[in-house]
Amino acid sequence: MHSASSGPRPSKLVFDPVPTLRSMAILGVLGIALIHLLDLPGTIGPDPIQGTLYLVLVVSCVATAGLLLHAASPWRWLLVLALAAAPAGAYVLTRTVGLPFDQTDIGNWDDTLGIAALFVEALVFSTGAYALVLWRRIAASGEPDRSAYPMATELGAWESS
Numbered sequence: 001m002h003s004a005s006s007g008p009r010p011s012k013l014v015f016d017p018v019p020t021l022r023s024m025a026i027l028g029v030l031g032i033a034l035i036h037l038l039d040l041p042g043t044i045g046p047d048p049i050q051g052t053l054y055l056v057l058v059v060s061c062v063a064t065a066g067l068l069l070h071a072a073s074p075w076r077w078l079l080v081l082a083l084a085a086a087p088a089g090a091y092v093l094t095r096t097v098g099l100p101f102d103q104t105d106i107g108n109w110d111d112t113l114g115i116a117a118l119f120v121e122a123l124v125f126s127t128g129a130y131a132l133v134l135w136r137r138i139a140a141s142g143e144p145d146r147s148a149y150p151m152a153t154e155l156g157a158w159e160s161s
Contacts, residue, residue, distance in 0.1 A: 021131045022072050025080050026065045028124035032083060033061035035117045049101040057087060074135055080128035088121040 036054045044051035064079050091114055094105045105111070 017134065018072060018131070021127055021134075022068050024127045025077075025124060025131070026068050028120055028127060029061040029065050029068075029080060029083055031120040032087065032117065032124060033058045033065075035113055035120065036061075036087065039113045039117075047101045050099075053090075057083070072131065072135075074132060077128045077132045077135065081125060081132070084121040084125035084128065088118055088125070091118060 037058050040051060040054050040058075043054050060079075061083055064076070064083055067076050068080070090099070093099055094102050095107065095109055095114075098106045108114075
């Protein structure tokens with residue numbers, strides 16, 4: 001029960017999206033890792049370059065998920081953007097002009113795992129881009145770093161004058 005002597009109650013609460021964005025990015029980069037891990041057996045063949053790139057992507061995604069688990073920073077969000085954009089760009093290249101190590105997928109736009117990967121990569125890229133925009137907006141306004149505060153705070157604490 002709230003008594004009048006226990007202090008003022010916050011009149012309005014505002015949602016801090018950073019923890020949610022971090023969670024979305026963690027699940028997203030792990031999704032990218034899983035999709036490429038599932039597709040890995042088909043990429044290891046006579047020319048192991050594509051399989052090696054898949055392994056590098058998987059390890060990078062898992063490492064980035066671990067980094068985001070502990071904190072967010074502009075550099076970590078840029079890493080999220082790169083991990084989403086690089087495989088999506090490679091997918092488009094392999095389906096259009098091909099790559100020196102993969103000419104067999106030109107025109108193969110209906111690959112199920114590829115479409116799933118593009119979907120997850122687009123979501124992860126959007127999440128990372130939105131997080132960077134918020135980061136810049138917070139930095140430009142002179143507000144304190146929200147990652148040290150609870151998700152819901154008094155509205156007045158985050159308003160710029």
